[in-house]
Amino acid sequence: MLDRLRHIQQKKETAVCVGLDPDPERLPTPLRDGRLLTDAVREFCATIIEATAPYAAAYKPNFAFFEALGPAGLTVLDQVTAALPDDCLLIADAKRGDIGHSARFYAQSVYENMGFDACTVSPYLGRDSVTPFLEHEDTCTFVLARTSNDGAADFQGSCTCDGTPLYRHIAQQVAEWSTDATGTAGLVVGATAPEALAEIRRDAPTLPFLVPGVGAQGGDPSAVMDAAATDDGLVLVNSSRSILYASEEHDYADAAAQAARSLRDALNGR
Amino acid sequence: MLDRLRHIQQKKETAVCVGLDPDPERLPTPLRDGRLLTDAVREFCATIIEATAPYAAAYKPNFAFFEALGPAGLTVLDQVTAALPDDCLLIADAKRGDIGHSARFYAQSVYENMGFDACTVSPYLGRDSVTPFLEHEDTCTFVLARTSNDGAADFQGSCTCDGTPLYRHIAQQVAEWSTDATGTAGLVVGATAPEALAEIRRDAPTLPFLVPGVGAQGGDPSAVMDAAATDDGLVLVNSSRSILYASEEHDYADAAAQAARSLRDALNGR
Numbered sequence: 001m002l003d004r005l006r007h008i009q010q011k012k013e014t015a016v017c018v019g020l021d022p023d024p025e026r027l028p029t030p031l032r033d034g035r036l037l038t039d040a041v042r043e044f045c046a047t048i049i050e051a052t053a054p055y056a057a058a059y060k061p062n063f064a065f066f067e068a069l070g071p072a073g074l075t076v077l078d079q080v081t082a083a084l085p086d087d088c089l090l091i092a093d094a095k096r097g098d099i100g101h102s103a104r105f106y107a108q109s110v111y112e113n114m115g116f117d118a119c120t121v122s123p124y125l126g127r128d129s130v131t132p133f134l135e136h137e138d139t140c141t142f143v144l145a146r147t148s149n150d151g152a153a154d155f156q157g158s159c160t161c162d163g164t165p166l167y168r169h170i171a172q173q174v175a176e177w178s179t180d181a182t183g184t185a186g187l188v189v190g191a192t193a194p195e196a197l198a199e200i201r202r203d204a205p206t207l208p209f210l211v212p213g214v215g216a217q218g219g220d221p222s223a224v225m226d227a228a229a230t231d232d233g234l235v236l237v238n239s240s241r242s243i244l245y246a247s248e249e250h251d252y253a254d255a256a257a258q259a260a261r262s263l264r265d266a267l268n269g270r
Numbered sequence: 271m272l273d274r275l276r277h278i279q280q281k282k283e284t285a286v287c288v289g290l291d292p293d294p295e296r297l298p299t300p301l302r303d304g305r306l307l308t309d310a311v312r313e314f315c316a317t318i319i320e321a322t323a324p325y326a327a328a329y330k331p332n333f334a335f336f337e338a339l340g341p342a343g344l345t346v347l348d349q350v351t352a353a354l355p356d357d358c359l360l361i362a363d364a365k366r367g368d369i370g371h372s373a374r375f376y377a378q379s380v381y382e383n384m385g386f387d388a389c390t391v392s393p394y395l396g397r398d399s400v401t402p403f404l405e406h407e408d409t410c411t412f413v414l415a416r417t418s419n420d421g422a423a424d425f426q427g428s429c430t431c432d433g434t435p436l437y438r439h440i441a442q443q444v445a446e447w448s449t450d451a452t453g454t455a456g457l458v459v460g461a462t463a464p465e466a467l468a469e470i471r472r473d474a475p476t477l478p479f480l481v482p483g484v485g486a487q488g489g490d491p492s493a494v495m496d497a498a499a500t501d502d503g504l505v506l507v508n509s510s511r512s513i514l515y516a517s518e519e520h521d522y523a524d525a526a527a528q529a530a531r532s533l534r535d536a537l538n539g540r
Contacts, residue, residue, distance in 0.1 A: 064368055064375035070383055071344040097392050098334055098365050099419035105334035113340055122367050124394040124414060126421020144394060149369035151396020159431040166429050173424065
């Protein structure tokens with residue numbers, strides 16, 4: 001999976017991941033015309049994908065927004081992901097985390113049934129909650145290390161293991177678990193804490209990073225690349241709201257394309 | 271929600287929660303007759319619920335098993351939960367955990383759309399990942415503190431915050447967040463670590479506990495009640511596999527009823 005991601009990034013010259021977080025209250029005006037909400041969300045996502053595809057190495061639907069539409073929301077998610085171009089990675093932002101017996105079913109669901117290339121996973125339940133995901137070939141499992149939200153300080157930053165902050169301890173453990181895994185392991189590290197990005201890159205030199213928190217959350221794109229992108233350490237930088245809702249009017253597709261292109265350029269140092 | 275749970279437990283004299291983890295490979299023989307898997311899972315859950323209802327204060331479907339059936343699995347989940355008797359609590363074992371903006375959609379999904387009374391939530395992302403659940407009236411949000419699996423030792427047990435183990439720090443924080451919450455907060459504490467149960471009960475004297483890990487995972491029912499059940503501190507003890515798969519033959523309903531009754535009696539000190 002690392003080779004595929006590297007190939008996509010080199011070919012398209014982009015580290016952008018577009019987060020698909022379709023909030024019904026922020027859908028563009030032209031889609032608020034009385035049609036079914038599921039139809040509006042489907043068209044919104046399809047339009048955003050088509051507009052941003054030249055600038056995106058990956059798409060990351062956040063399951064919260066699709067699940068909130070009920071069972072029909074998962075059908076929409078299936079339709080949205082089926083329409084994605086081949087030259088991008090498809091990441092399930094599901095943040096699942098359960099004991100091993102249940103984790104196997106979550107992994108089967110996202111990787112086998114739904115056909116995602118990658119998935120986000122929460123590490124709180126420890127090794128047996130993560131390894132069932134790592135057993136799937138040609139996938140990349142991004143484990144939450146240091147997230148981009150305010151609450152990240154509550155436990156990730158304030159707790160330590162033998163003097164090491166929890167988020168670094170998790171990164172080190174995931175790096176260890178990844179050595180004998182069938183699939184690829186990666187880490188989620190927020191753009192809002194660039195010093196943590198640099199630390200975790202030292203702890204896990206070859207693990208790919210999925211970096212949320214630029215755009216609406218305030219992280220700086222070039223600081224992310226300086227801190228974390230190396231020859232061996234790939235980085236995907238996610239932006240959701242600042243691309244999806246760049247305009248809520250008829251020009252929303254063009255505005256999204258422009259926001260994605262600007263982020264690509266900022267990440268490429270232009 | 272606490273009053274309702276107390277009323278149910280007193281009326282039915284039981285602390286049993288039946289976990290609904292329908293594993294396709296363990297469905298009883300009579301349901302393996304060529305019918306659709308979703309139909310088999312629906313009938314299996316309905317039969318288990320009918321058989322165990324006299325002994326159960328709560329049911330806890332684990333979303334992993336329903337999601338693994340695809341979009342149709344969520345329709346099955348809706349049908350299963352709609353058929354539950356009124357005198358039990360309905361707990362979504364979803365272990366969701368995302369930044370505040372996304373957490374609101376997860377909370378809406380389980381509490382408003384799907385009508386669950388309670389939900390399990392992972393604390394790794396901190397306060398803003400939990401409080402959107404606590405804003406829902408007449409609900410109980412069980413936050414993972416000390417889980418019942420082997421991996422619980424990896425981070426929950428080995429990390430500390432100012433000398434306090436992570437699982438206790440989380441329990442203390444949740445107790446604090448619960449004081450100004452609209453909904454009720456609770457904690458998930460595994461039966462496999464009775465000393466942690468007692469510690470966390472001291473940290474959170476009035477929070478209800480959802481206790482997995484008896485049965486297949488080896489926790490002792492009476493040790494759980496001794497450590498955690500008090501006049502102010504309600505306890506629900508979950509068992510999934512040892513009830514669901516008490517028999518895989520034609521007598522599976524009777525066997526499940528007997529397993530649930532035995533657990534009820536063990537928890538009641540009989």
